[in-house]
Amino acid sequence: MTSKVTLFGKKIAVAAAVILCLSATVASAATYYVDSSAGSDSNSGSSTAPWKTVTKVNSMSFYPGDQILFKRGGSWDTLLKPSSGTSASPVSYGAYGTGNKPVIRGFYASSKSYVTAQDIAFRNGSSDSPATILTSHHIALRNCDIIADTSNSTWAALYMLLNSHHNEISDCNIAHLSISRQSDAVNLRRNANYNIIRNNKIGAATHYALSLEGFDTTYPTYSCNYNLIQGNTINNPQGATMGLQSGSSNNVVEKNIIYGGKSTSYDANLPRTFKAVSQNNIIRYNILRDNTTSTSSGLGMEVYAYNTDPPNVAIGNRVYNNTITNITKYPIVIATNGDSGATAYNNYFKNNAVYNNLDSYQLWIQKNSVIYDNFFSNNLFFKTGTSSIMNVQGKYGTVADIQAADPTHFKGNLQTAPMLDSTYKPQIGSPCIDAGDFLTKVTSASGTGSVITVADDGYFSDGMGLTAGDTIMVGGYTATITAINRSTNQITLNQSVTFKTGDPVSMPYKGSKPDIGAIEYQQVVAQPLNLQFTN
Template identity: 25%
Template sequence: MKSLVVALLLLPAGPLESGTAGTTYYVDSRAGDDAAAGTSAATAWKSLATLNAATLKPGDTVNLKRGGSWSETLTLAAKGSAARPIVLQPYGKGAAPKLGGQEQPCVVISGNYWRVTGIRASNCQWSGFEINGDGNELVGVAADRNIAGVHIGPGGSRNTVKDSTLAGNNRMSVDDDGGDNDSGAFGVLVNGDDNLITGNTITGSYATSKDYGFDGAAVEIFNGDRNRITHNLSRDNVTFTELGAQKGKTATGNVFAFNVVTSSRKLGSFLVTRGARHIVGPVKGTIAVHNSVYLPASKTLGWSCHDGCSPSILKLRNNVIAVGGEMGFEDGKGADEAGSVYLGRKKRFTLGPRSVVADPRFVSRTDLRLRPGSPALGRAAVLSPAWYGGAAITKDFAGKALGAAPDAGAYQR
């Protein structure tokens, strides 16, 4: 026994230090000093360049002073860990720390396991927040007046964008007369895999386009697989989601669940995806389940699965979609659809089992809970957790669990 105790005492100390606190740094754009230590509010740094040059380690915390503003790029290249992420957060009183300026990117996360909260990125060169690492979290951030509020690049996987406000990201990156190539006005643009976009409020992704008249999406997925887009509130965007993939690449297995989508715009849509005949198709295995949509204008569309639609391209379950225009469109073999309620002027798809065309009886134009007597009550099919992207997501928009006889749409009784 004595020899065992001695052996334990001689083990390296590293693993036993995992619970120790990291270093906390402070940055104040008004009263800071780059020659100071940076480790207290009284000795805060001034510039983001000084912060970018610091050697940060797992468990460290970076505090940006509220009311501060920087026209610099914040580069978060260090690597935290799942157990000890590196935290970036505000301190003090006042408005959220703001980064901006179209001459440069704002927040670029190339490292892993960062947790960024309470920061605003406004009118940046391209995106407010650029994520190219893994395991990062944006929680309660704000992004506005960008081409993309958040861009998860091709190398970004297993990241989370949560409880954030992405408003008026209404600039285009391509807007010319070249044909079918205009692009921009994204709340979130996802090029990576296995990311979670949840609990966000996304509004005003809407810009003029020479090719399309108007363009923009709350969440656009291009070349990204197995992303989960759940419990988001979408208002006044051109479309909620559009999916595509370059030839030779994929955008497979993306899930859209319990999202609430409304708009007062003259045109708009909920979901647009493509088959193999389209230049950015096929997009395989998309699932849309328990979403509530109300787009009352005449030039609106519930969903479109075109240029070679089939059940392997799109599956829809338990949605409530009311539009002033076309409820849905399919060609080819058609989508796999069931358990839903639709309302609109026309439809070009075949209703699946338990689906009906009827007034869903929403509470109001913006409150898409169901009134008594709604045909959506008790209409939904009972589904396994795989339909939602995992058991953790099987709660409605307000956090209620699904019952034995679930309701269609994003809200349960």
């Protein structure tokens, strides 16, 4: 009995010690202040005795939960190199006072984790990227300005690379303003996986405004996978707009407005609105518009190999409910330059509205043996005053002509004016209303349960550990996806539903069927983002 009591007493003592340690850690969290004009690095860093320099901040070892606040209106010509926090208590960098955001030369996180920076302008015209996230995870930049000025000589204003994962860039204003060199505004590459780029304004750059690139010659097995690109306004008046390439696969690109473009040598005189040369991406509910430079294109799957890099391919992508308008050439194009290994197949296009682009052809698919089995269902193609708007593997004609010639790959597509308003929403009487196709169907035996098998799970996301999964409609029931088994087409839901074999499965819609285009005629309640980063 004595030994048991002693052991129990030891357990209590250990537990108490752990609680005291945790309490000490929480209690140690503090707020520090930095004032570029009235501060001093010999001060304590309190609100009444602020520090002066970023050099002082970088020299400190901060505790999880600490806050470092920079006075609005101040500026610092030193890179901010953050300290790591924990999943429960990140280290936070922000602003205090009134006026403009504090301006800091740049943010440089190398092998860091659990850091938040908010309400700061990272801006310079030097050889430093305004924001670099290198081999780091759980870094959040929110409501920041990330601007490379005209004299900046770096590749990207925001550069995320080399095994950086579970980072979030949201509500930021990002641009690379140099017009004398090739550059991106935002560049993710070399195993930048599981990141969120959300609700940003992404602007000028001579190469691409937003580019995802996995591999290159030095890192031929690297990827850029499972990223969420959501709700951004991407406008590039100086180059191409967006690209998924070099092994950027399994990403979700949704609800973005993508426009602008300029032909220069820095984008190979090909200012693409959206280059999609990768695999198994979900591209949905985007508006691609207003790229009227003479060599522009819309959504392009023009496959190729760059130098000695592995080839860029376009395989297994699901492209649905997008709106594409006022693009000069090739609103949708699938083609190859003939490079070895560059191929395009098994891409599905559904419920897209492609209309009044400047070129006669609203769809162009090159005739080539490496381009095959690309499917188009319930899309709307239209150009005012032109009937032959399709160029498909050497056959030119109307939508009806192409569907009659190849009913395996083309079905249910329309050729009529879409009747969309200035916000790209269907007007009363629009032929887009209820004219879309269901995305897939149930293949499970009829029953009730939270697990169903579908004909094609590639249209849906389980959230990738970043957000809640898609809310979908299974027959007449609505539920949220919690997991997808890609090898079996099996979807797990958050609740039981009753279903029959052959029941339609789609994203939420109103009416008898989904609409065509990026915006439903009757508003569907949007899913909450509900960030759920996993450690």
